[in-house]
Amino acid sequence: MPRELAVRTPENVEITHALAGIGSRFLAVLVDHTIQVALLLLLLFGMGFLVGGLRDWAGGLDDLANLSGWAFALLIAFGFLIVWGYFIYFETAWNGQTPGKRLLNIRVVKDNGSPIDFFSAATRNIVRFIDFLPSSYAIGIIVMFFSPAYKRVGDYAAGTVVVKEYREPKRPRSGVEETPSGERRNETPDPEPGSSTGEEEPPAEVPGVTVSGISRVTREEYDAARRYLDRRGELPKPMGAAFARRIAEPILHRLDMAPESLDDYDYDLFLETLTRDYLRWQDRGY
Secondary structure, three states: OOOEEEEEOOOOOEEEEEEOOHHHHHHHHHHHHHHHHHHHHHHHHHHHHHHHHHHHHOOOHHHHHHHHHHHHHHHHHHHHHHHHHHHHHHHHHOOOOOHHHHHOOEEEEEOOOOEOOHHHHHHHHHOHHHHHOOOOOHHHHHHHHHOOOOOOHHHHHHOEEEEEOOOOOOOOOOOEEEOOOOOEEEOOOOOOOOOOOOOOOOOOOOOOOOOOOHHHOOHHHHHHHHHHHHHHHHOOHHHHHHHHHHHHHHHHHHOOOOOOOOOOOOHHHHHHHHHHHHHHHHHHHO
16 A cells, blocks of 8 residues: 555645655656766766867967866866756755656655745755765665655655655546546537537637636645545535535635635635646646
């Protein structure tokens, strides 16, 4: 059974995240190190061309020595940024993901489920050299093997874990949309008898239904909405409606979207739209 991280939101909703195992994390870091090696090789070749050009341009040996010294210093500085800044930059800018983690659909979060910040990203990656010792992440793999949360030394130092990333299911091309809960909803009417449908059209969305200020929605709010939509089919209707309202009302008020009457509001549609718009904003923003 996959190990999980359970956290409780301010709305008193428990959210569970499936923890990323050693295999997916190893593949992700392999992708990232491949990118780093490619960047270092480009940097090395670039500096080689630069020094060659300086040799032709310099008027004397003293000038060439000085310029070559500067080129070597830049090589060391940029190399340091690639080796140590790569993970810190991406995990901060991409909300806990690097290119490798995004490819494997995993993400770094804090122990309480909140998004990682610069300090946590810097701490877990500065300590990475301990995990790498004596070579090939030997210490990191051993520590993760015995850790209940698959934590390496850097995760213990920064108070972080790596979780699997939920992705929105793709829509079928038949005009039937699958909602986050697994329910199927017909988006287009059946053609009338004898009518020609022509080329198949993508399913239409509900016009005008969007969540304004989606960038202000927190990761915890999105997770709470998604968990409810995943499991609402298991709940009795009155309980499900109360649960949806409990999640949606604080978000509606904070985004200044609360209608005049909350009693007749379609909370399920709002939460479906919120999860859809959040994922689209996330894909554009990162």
